[in-house]
Structures are given as structure tokens and as C-alpha cells.
Amino acid sequence: MLGQATRTSASFPRQVLPTGMEPAEALRGKARRRLESHMGKETAALFDRCGRERDFVGGEALARCEDPGDAVYIVLEGVVGLYAEAPSEPRDVLGYCYSGDLIAPARLGVAWSFDATALTSGRLLVLSLQELRDRGDGTLAWALLEAACAELSRRTARLRGYWFLPVKARLATFLFEMDEGIGQRTDRGLEVDLPMFRDEIAIYLGTRTETICRILTGWKDRGLIVMDSPRKLVIPDGARLRAEAFA
């Protein structure tokens, strides 16, 4: 991939990206389900009790590279992007986090070592390390360890999952990943409001903006997707798109 490439510049995130509000109840339910499927009911409940909820809006910086990593986040709703530190643009996308995902500093109590930025509005569970340590609650530490291990495995799988796919399949996979996080089922199909630009998608998928465009256009022309606007996609038939992308 990018066989002959030398990346040129781009910078993320460049602006606040308001995404349409979503039915709160549905998402709460969805978030809870994901949370519990990721870490089990009891653990989820434990985190609920110990953490502090925080709402965020698209574009908000949730953690900065140099900030002391004195907390651990669990995404409840929305999408959070993780970006590598980069003195010079473009910043590399490390990954996206959805509800149930754990965001932990690379060096606990020292530094996050990456930037976390909200891509949509959403909600976060903040677990302050200091507080938790002071409590001396071993249970919680074990629960966090559990969550971290799960996240490690999930992250690896997500990243490696793209590795062998041709770009078309990567893009489809990405769309479904986004859909799981912030998609909605309507009578038109799966509606996904992409919370980022084409070039950020390209970086995440290890390809170029133009390629993303071409593929999306191709799909649009064949009715596999509908583009209300460049950022508002509708997938009338997920199975058909998947079949086509992996053909």
C-alpha cells in the first residue's frame, strides 16, 4: 500500500464537526450494551459507580499528548479520535474509539503520549487515577486491568483487520465500524454521518483521498450507497455493499 507514496500534508482535526443529535435513549441503550459486552455487567456497573460523566462536543480536545495522564476514559457515546503526536503535519490517526472503548494514557500519571479529540458530541466516563488510588480499591484496579487487556486485543484486531484488505474492502469495513459506533437504522437503510474528512479516512486506511473518492463515487453510481452530502452517507443494503467490497 502506498507503494510509491510520500505523504503530503493534512491536519486534523481542523474544525468543530457538529453531527446531528441522536435519539438519546437509543444510544444510551446501545452504549450500555456495548459496554457490557466489552467488560461484563458487574464491571460496567463498577465503573459507573466510580467514574464521573463528562459530556463533550465535536472538536473538543479530550487529552493532549503532553498532559499528565492522570485519568482513564471510557467512551459512552460518540466517536473519539486518537492522533499521534506530530510536530509537523500530517498527524497520524492511531484509531477511533466508540462506546465501550477504553482510552488510557500510555504512561499512567505521566503523559497521555497521544492526542484524543472528540469527533462528534458524546459522553465520557472519567476515572481519575488519583482518586482511585487514594481509595486503595484493588477491585477497581483489577477491573481496569481487565478493560485494558480487552482494549489491547480489540485495538490489535481492528488494526490488523485492515492489513490484508484491498482498499475497497477497507473502506467498507471502516464504514461498518463507524456505523456500529454512530450509525442509525432508518427506513432508508444504515445512515452514517462521517465525522471526519476524506483525507483523514484515507490516512486511517493507509491510502489517498482520491482513492477514497473514486471508490465512494463508484458505489454511488451503482446505487450501493447514497450521498446526501459528502459526509452524510446512506447504505441501503449493507449485505450488498459488503459483498461488493469483498468480491
Add this chain to the structure above:
Amino acid sequence: MLGQATRTSASFPRQVLPTGMEPAEALRGKARRRLESHMGKETAALFDRCGRERDFVGGEALARCEDPGDAVYIVLEGVVGLYAEAPSEPRDVLGYCYSGDLIAPARLGVAWSFDATALTSGRLLVLSLQELRDRGDGTLAWALLEAACAELSRRTARLRGYWFLPVKARLATFLFEMDEGIGQRTDRGLEVDLPMFRDEIAIYLGTRTETICRILTGWKDRGLIVMDSPRKLVIPDGARLRAEAFA
């Protein structure tokens, strides 16, 4: 990458891969340095106290997908490969672990959810979860959480690090990664005994065996590397190789 690819079969690891023994002291020092640089002196010492050392030989299965993940490993010496479960070959390489790296089950106490196989002989620190839990030692749980967070970040960086590189650069990066783990400085340069076959490297790097061969041959012809045997490489001048690969 692999734009037109449909992966064909290969199976790892296929045999015990004895790698030459190495000067124990040098490695002990190296392992300790890596360990401490990854997690700090005190934490490393804590783990040392709580864990049980275990030697392994190349080819040994250290964890199986379905096994209950009732321990956490810290690699002291050698290289451990992590492989995705795959009912049908080929198995995907999730990553390689070197001294200082943490290997933790995806679901603590439930299942590893991946296979860990020793690629070389080496040594492992085994931290039994049951024992640790029984101790009720919060400190240790925090230390493990710390290690897990660090591993998460390291793993992500390692995987994403390859993302944008053309295959040549990936292969060079891989060689240096291996060198860091098991390489030796001699008067001939950096000596690296690859503990896996060409096709496993190809899978790890998201390319094909033939491509790996062509690149290595190219480098050999230009004196950038010496191949004592297909698996025994010498890099006379690391800087030169790096420059060439990233040119």
C-alpha cells in the same frame, strides 16, 4: 496494499526453530534495560518479586486461544509471536513480543483469545492472576495496569508505524525491530537470526513472500546486507540500509 490479493495458504509456526544460543549476561542486561525503560525500575522489581520465571524453547506454545487466560506474561528474553485464531490457515500474525513486552489475555481469567508461540528460546515472567488476586495486593494491580497501558500504546505504534511505509521501508523497519529484540553487535555489523520464514514475514508486513525475497536479494546484491543463510542476516551498516530503504 495487496490490492489484488486473495491470500493463499501458509501455516505458522511449522517447526521448532532453534536459534543459536546467546551470551546470557549480555541478554540479561539487555532484557533488564528494556524492562526498566518500559515500566520503570520499581515496577520491574515488583514484577520480579511476584512472578515466576519460566524458560521456553523455540516452537513452544506459551498460550493457546482457548486456554483460560489466568496469567499475564512479561517477556524477558527471546521473541514470542502472537497469532490470531484461525480455524483455517493461514494464521494471521498479530505481532511479535520482545523483552519488556507484556502479553495479556484478551479476557482475563476467561481466555487468551490468541495463540502465543515462542519463536526462539527465551525466558518469561509468569504472573498468575489467581495468586495475585488472592494476595489482594492493589499495588501490583496498578503496576499491571500501567504495563498494560504502555503495551497498548506500544502495540498501536508498532502496527501503525508500518501503515504508510512502502514495503521496502517496512522490511527495514522490521529488521531493526527484530534486531532490537534479538540482534547482536559483532565486528561484521548487526547480526539478526530471523526466527521465522519469509512467508510469515510477508504476512506480518502485509505483502507477499516473493516481494520479501526480491527486496532482500536486491539489498544483498548491493552489499547492504549479507546472507549467511536465508535466515541469518548481517547488516554491516544500519544507517546505510535505513537510508536506502526510506529513500
Add this chain to the structure above:
DNA sequence: CGAAAATTTGAGCACGATCAATATGTGTGG
């Protein structure tokens, strides 16, 4: 409405995939 940003389209070509054949190990039994 106009400027800037983001997206889309076009033409050409390089990297790396593919398929097929050959060569080099590596281990086995005679």
C-alpha cells in the same frame, strides 16, 4: 455572494501482486 476548503475527476505510470518455474536448502532412509 465570494473565497477558501473539501471533494471529485482525469491521465499516466510504478509498485507490488500473481502465476509459474527454478533453485536451494534440509531432513530422511538406504
Add this chain to the structure above:
DNA sequence: CCACACATATTGATCGTGCTCAAATTTTCG
């Protein structure tokens, strides 16, 4: 110790995906 068989590695020829550079377009926002 050699000869065979099999596993692994290398080389060759061809071609497709996706990168490049460049030029429209369309969106977005002040």
C-alpha cells in the same frame, strides 16, 4: 555419506490496483 523428497527460497514475466500530479467541481462558511 549419498540420493531422494519435500520444504523453503528465489527468479521471471505480466498485469492490475492504487499512487501521482494536475485540473475541475462542489461545499461550506464568513
